[in-house]
Amino acid sequence: MEFLQKIWQMAQQDKKRIVLPEGEEERTLLACETIVKNGLAELVLVGNIGKIKSKAKEIGANIEGIAIEDPENSERTSLFAQEFYELRKSKGMTMEKAEKIVRDPLYYGTMLVKLGYVDGMVSGAVHTTGDLLRPGLQIVKTAPGVSVVxxxxxxxxxxxxxxxxxxxxxxxxxxxxxxxxxxxxxxxxxxxxxxxxxxxxxxxxxxxxxxxxxxxxxxxxxxxxxxxxxxxxxxxxxxxxxxxxxxxxxxxxxxxxxxxxxxxxxxxxxxxxxxxxxxxxxxxxxxxxAKAEAIGPICQGFARPINDLSRGCSAEDIVNVVAVTAVQAQKNI
The missing domain is CATH 3.40.50.10750 (Isocitrate/Isopropylmalate dehydrogenase-like)
Structure with missing residues (x-):
């Protein structure tokens, strides 16, 4: 398809770093191999390292060289908890709650985006839109001058x-x-x-x-x-x-x-x-x-690109949304 070919080419020209917080999910792992093989993005998976590697081996997905971060054992977790506490203390957040919340892969991934460790995030294969939007709005928030995501x-x-x-x-x-x-x-x-x-x-x-x-x-x-x-x-x-x-x-x-x-x-x-x-x-x-290709849903309005997937998505859908997210990061949209 001409449009997606153009998006792939743009993504390849200035490779961005994208986090996939559903690191233990089968379609996500299958998508990783295509993304890396085609140079569409550098990836960070979030989840239990042992479970991710075991699942990848089980389904024959090559994830060699892809960074994996486990919120339960990451040296960044305490920093993220402190940052999240500062962002939400006016809403009644405590450090104890913050330390628990940022161990959730979606919140951990969103903190990676917020603090600039990655350029964007793609999730939703097993989470609802609300699951994705909540940390996005709490942490990354909307872009300047934008009232609604x-x-x-x-x-x-x-x-x-x-x-x-x-x-x-x-x-x-x-x-x-x-x-x-x-x-x-x-x-x-x-x-x-x-x-x-x-x-x-x-x-x-x-x-x-x-x-x-x-x-x-x-x-x-x-x-x-x-x-x-x-x-x-x-x-x-x-x-x-x-x-x-x-x-x-x-x-x-x-x-x-x-x-x-x-x-x-x-x-x-x-x-x-x-x-x-x-x-x-x-x-x-x-x-x-009409047998149309529906590329999305893609979010707009966040200060940094965070994108949702349909829970009925295919591995190919994930590849394409990652490519679009990378281009959004390039163009700051």
Whole structure:
């Protein structure tokens, strides 16, 4: 696939160090061999060293030369506990609690990111999105000027004329259940920047709803309408328009009828869904019915790249998300 080939090439040009806190997980170990063999990143695995090596041997995964850190025995654990205590003491954190918490591989991995030992983190093969976001928001936090962490999928649809020759960016499909208008505007702006900096496309952002330019009146529509206004006001340099239905967003003939004069309608390559139900259903419909490649979910908005995986992911999915994370680290997005 052309897009992923480009991401791999970019990752190879400036190799970054990525931590995988699910070091004892089978798909993660299988992915490691491909990542190292292709020079996509330097890796750090977190977990019990004996268990990791035993599992790798059992499944025939070559992890020779990959760094392994065991939070139970690492010399960094006491430093991480102190740092975590300082970050969270205003929230009632004690040193005793901090010393226990940072032994959790996800928290340990996030501390590696926070303190610059690694450039990014990928997890989620056996943990939920909430498991990943919690330490991310507590430790790494959001990037300057960013109010909300969100997610996106890069959808690559075969034999498709919509978007950028079949490539579209969908958001938010994995993180925010019901963003308010302010948050939705922030998600739209962040996703436009992602489309430009990561995907190399000129973003045309459609704010999706069941209404197009006032065709329906409802509080759900009003939220999208208000979010569109906020996003346009904050970033008049970006092409963001709405509210609009999906067909008006991507089909020129429909756009000419429903949204004449819009520079986005009929040409959208970035689709912003009004809530998580719509986003999650939408990307899975396209993935299954159109046999699209769904690359993600990828997080945006953290001060340093931290990315989630679907628990149904394959080893190949992990390889690709690691490559994307490395490129995010290169571009500081």
């Amino acid at each position: 969100s997610s996106f999928f890069i959808m690559v649809v075969p034999d498709c004329k919509y978007g950028e020759e079949g490539m579209l960016v969908f958001s938010d499909c994995a993180v925010n259940p019901n963003p308010n208008a302010e948050q939705l505007a922030s998600i739209a702006i962040a996703t436009a920047e992602t489309a430009k900096n990561l995907c190399g496309i000129d973003p045309k952002v459609a704010m999706l709803s069941f209404s197009t330019m006032g065709s329906a009146d409802h509080e759900l529509v009003e939220k999208v309408r208000k979010a569109t206004e906020i996003a346009k006001e904050r970033r008049p340099d970006l092409l963001i328009d709405g509210e609009m239905q999906l067909d008006a967003a991507i089909v020129k003939k429909v756009a000419d009828q429903k949204a004449p004069g819009s520079k986005v309608a009929g040409n959208a390559n970035v689709l912003i869904f009004p809530d998580l139900q719509a986003g999650n259903i939408g990307y899975k419909l396209v993935q299954r019915f």
